[in-house]
């Protein structure tokens with residue numbers, strides 16, 4: 233790491249006074265003190281909370297930690313990089329500590345020393361071999377309807393390999409609305425999981441390929457149903473001179489659609505990458521409001537509780553991921569919802585798995601729109 237960057241990071245870390253207020257959604261004496269940091273709440277040790285991770289980073293940079301223990305690896309990688317701590321700290325202190333990017337840099341520093349979990353290392357091999365994060369052969373079929381269309385739909389690995397109903401819904405919406413679109417002939421993983429787990433070098437080949445494909449398509453707008461992919465294009469790719477929009481932004485812009493509202497009470501779960509990372513809070517709510525009766529949960533928007541699957545947690549700490557999702561489902565039920573809608577394939581996958589025990593329906597907003605959209 234460059235000396236200047238190291239000094240900036242140490243300065244940011246020294247700004248943290250270890251108050252741990254970033255672990256609580258609201259600490260007003262009259263309010264219910266709801267937890268905000270899934271990692272700290274689940275594991276219970278200081279090292280798993282944001283200030284603990286910062287101390288680990290400081291100790292590594294200053295040479296106090298020279299060997300990786302299992303405890304160290306768990307504290308650093310069992311974090312969804314959800315950004316809730318960062319948003320909360322910013323609200324209270326007005327100081328920009330720069331987490332979760334700070335935690336991604338911590339991981340990158342550790343990965344450069346070979347201090348990485350086997351579960352995350354194996355994702356690099358899977359991507360090298362198959363160009364997708366799940367290491368599977370592509371079975372999802374989607375066809376471009378017009379090779380000159382201005383809109384390109386980037387489907388993403390999770391919708392292709394784990395929750396294809398989201399990609400199906402988006403494609404059906406395009407068709408029902410008579411909108412022409414392109415999909416990439418050879419769509420490769422965006423590299424999100426590699427950036428989030430600190431394996432930045434391995435992502436370079438993916439970035440170069442996807443940029444080339446998008447430039448060749450001539451599309452002006454790239455639509456994402458996956459906020460993780462969109463965040464990666466937005467923050468980790470160079471500017472391609474194309475507009476990047478989330479499905480809910482795209483649908484909002486279309487204005488009035490022929491939607492038949494359902495008699496369904498649905499809570500909206502803010503995906504971390506869409507909300508805290510990209511600042512998109514209103515459009516998903518506006519779209520959901522067109523198709524369901526929206527119920528507000530206690531922790532929303534900047535203070536939303538993470539579903540538990542991001543940052544490489546789902547692949548390495550599934551018990552923790554499912555616990556976090558279960559907490560969110562309980563919150564939705566408390567709000568009087570019969571269904572929990574998100575706007576992210578990764579959230580849907582994890583919430584749906586946890587919902588098998590909680591008996592709550594889980595959807596992506598585009599699935600509900602497709603169901604309510606007359607063809």
Ligand code: SF4
Pocket residue numbers: 247248249250251252253254255282283317320321322324325329
């Ligand atoms: S990150 Fe901010 S809120 Fe959290 S302990 Fe440090 S100073 Fe306090």
Ligand code: SF4
Pocket residue numbers: 268269270271272280281282285310311312313314315316317318332538
């Ligand atoms: S990024 Fe999320 S899980 Fe990680 S320390 Fe912050 S609040 Fe906790």
